[in-house]
Amino acid sequence: MMQRITDLTLSVLATVVATLLSWPFWRTYDHWTESHLAWGIYFSLGFVLSVYVFYVFIGSLRMLFTHDTQEQATTTTNEDRLP
Numbered sequence: 001m002m003q004r005i006t007d008l009t010l011s012v013l014a015t016v017v018a019t020l021l022s023w024p025f026w027r028t029y030d031h032w033t034e035s036h037l038a039w040g041i042y043f044s045l046g047f048v049l050s051v052y053v054f055y056v057f058i059g060s061l062r063m064l065f066t067h068d069t070q071e072q073a074t075t076t077t078n079e080d081r082l083p
Contacts, residue, residue: 007062011054015047 003062007055007058008051010058011051014054015050018050019043019047
């Protein structure tokens with residue numbers, strides 16, 4: 001359970017950083033549409049989708065490294081058995 005909380009926290013932090021990097025602070029907001037509600041919905045849905053993508057990516061990396069360590073352990077064990 002603690003691993004999932006850690007993964008979710010990392011995903012949210014990565015999403016916040018990505019959102020801050022993409023936010024148009026240096027612009028005059030001229031390109032924004034009239035509807036601030038539409039932009040709010042756009043950023044909210046994008047934030048949720050980004051958290052999900054980061055969460056799945058972190059889980060996939062963990063699975064990849066777990067398989068790699070298991071394969072190395074199996075290879076080491078098999079080499080020890082050879083005459």
